[in-house]
Amino acid sequence: MDSTERPRGPHLEWTVVPSGIGPLLLAATPEGLVRVEFHAAPERVDAMIGPLVSRLGADAWRPEAGGEVLLAEPVRQLAAYFAGSLRRFDLPLDWRLSAGFNRQVLHALDRSVPYGAVVGYGELAARVGQPGAAQAVGHAMGSNPLPVVVACHRVVENDGGIGGFGGGVETKRLLLALEGVLPQPLF
Incomplete structure (x- = not known):
């Protein structure tokens, strides 16, 4: 074709x-x-x-x-x-690349963590009824087929650390800075 x-x-x-x-x-x-x-x-x-x-x-x-x-x-x-002028995506999403617990966590993230806010892995686990599943939430974030749109960069360590990110930690820092959670890089 x-x-x-x-x-x-x-x-x-x-x-x-x-x-x-x-x-x-x-x-x-x-x-x-x-x-x-x-x-x-x-x-x-x-x-x-x-x-x-x-x-x-x-x-x-x-x-x-x-x-x-x-x-x-x-x-x-x-x-x-x-450009800084959109704070909430309003798009139809095809969720076929996510299933089970991962999809449940990503839906909860999308519904409950707005632009400019963050949530801990453990807190997000509790929101889906699995308070001891912080590590599984981390795996769900790593499997996110729709990063940025379903904002897994907003999930951080419970102790305030930035945590990991499939796009790289520097990318996560840039996205959190864009949303005003972290200061913009000086250089």
Whole structure:
């Protein structure tokens, strides 16, 4: 299939967009945004798309820049977020890449931790009825298929430490600084 020809069957639309934390790969299905990936340098994109296409059983389609159909609104909202003018994403999400406890935790995070706030791993575990599952919450954050949009960067260690992050700790610091939780870097 020609890369500009829109697939007729189940498909995945994808693009790479610049952001305040580096290039992001965005992918959506007709159900909604399904994947956000950090560090989407050109040499990594094929390695990101291949497994996603296999897992979803869909044809991949990359429209010409500006020709996105499924991704037009996610691209717009992410640009607004990084410009500081959007505090809550309002997008349909395709949750097929998350299940069970991980999905439950990510839903709770999305519903209960607003822009500019943070929550501890243990506190989030308690919110989903599993007060002893702080480490499992950390694993759920690491499996988040929709980082930034489902803001796993807002989950920190209970003692005030920043904790880990799939996009790298420096990326987490930048996102928390953007939201006013941490000071902006001096350099």
